[in-house]
Amino acid sequence: MHVVVFTRSTPDTAAKVEVDANGQVTWGDAATVVNPWDEYSLEEAILQAQNNGGKSTVIAIGTEMHNDALKHSLAMGLDAAIRVWDDALEGTDSLAWATVAAAAVNKLGDVDLVIFGKESVDVGTDQHNYQTARKLGWPMLSYVAQILEVDYDAKTIKVERMLEQGRQIVTSKLPAVISVMKDINEPRYPSFIGIRKASKAEIPVWSLADLGVDLPATHTSTPTFKNLPKVDIQVEIMQGDIDEQVATLVDRLLEEKVL
Template sequence: MEILVCVKQVPDTTEVKIDPKTNTLIRQGVPSIVNPFDKNAVEAAIQLKEKHGGKVTVISMGPPQAKDALKECLAMGADEAALISDRAFGGSDTLATSYTLAAGIRKLGKFDVIICGKQAIDGDTAQVGPEIAEYLDISQITYVAKVEVNGDTVRVEREHEEGYEIIETQTPVLLTVVKSINEPRFPTVKGTMKANRKEIPVITVNDVDVDPDRLGLKGSPTQVLRIFTPLQRKQGELIQADSARESVTVLIRKLSEAKIV
């Protein structure tokens, strides 16, 4: 079984910085981590490999420093990795990102199952995974909490607000997984040493068949007009009285004076 996992290196949430000129995230020099949901995706892929055999390949799009994220995934147990990196891809929104990733996936070959985390913690859009499936013209199932594979059939439990849906489809398929699907394993010392020796190939704009007008900022229809810090809300008033009835009376009086009721 050929399994591909899309991972993203995201800024540490306590260190997010925005370029005031381009309104895009500043990644150079900012502490970064592997997107937590993507670790669940890597773990799901490794578990499928352990059960059914095959190979796990991880792919990421980003600056050269994103190789650190890929090496962490290799240390967890992934077999191969590839980085899509070129200045032409800089500033991509979800549409341009998914277009580029789909091109990179075609470059790598055919896969039975592609797994993504349900969303990235920096953008929280949950759009890239489904958009990749659309560009590749394959089936997709989002918010997967459990996955089973039997030959060419993939059976999953899809999590939603009211419970779970049981869905079956045929490979190739793209899945986005939720946090509850598993507990990601820690990289081993042996795995880390092996990952550090692994050469990670870089896919540039010259290596893929793409339309230059659909890449980076130029190919991103999403435009950020303004970024600002919301004003801090004033704290409410704590009503203290001798009884609940008296507290309610005081509350009603204050609401009436404010012409709320």
């Protein structure tokens, strides 16, 4: 069996992200990390490949900065990494991304399962997950909290999904695309040996010509960014003994009409 996971480099979750005078998004000296949601999809790909005698491949679509996420993935234990980039992808949207992602999976040829993290924190969306499934023509199982059964020979999978209303058990045919939640596993830290091996890895770069795809038209503009409005809140600390403090707090909340 062959499992594929997509990842990308995003600013460290603790980094202060700002927009500079030129309108560029910056995070100072802070490192990039693997998109935090992808820790779980990467771990699940490793487990699926290990438990089923298969192979795991991680793919990033993007510029060289995404090599960091790929090397982290290799250090965790993914078997192979590929970066897809082409200048023609600059300024394109999730439709182009999903078209390219599907083409990369199709080029690998023997893929049974594609795993995504729940969303990408930098672009703040999960739309590319579902769009990749549609471009592949495969079923999509999102918000997977647990893989209950998977049979790569019979080509079936049974999962538990975490929805707003509760937990749902769903079966599907393979190949399929899934996106996984934090509940699904405990991501491992890369081992020292893994990090050393990954640092030497040569990561192949596939272009659009390698994939043989034409991009759909992009309908959304390149975003412009601005900083959050300055939080102009002066906190009012409640005074007096506890009874006075909570009484004043309730007064204030009633004045603000939020109760």
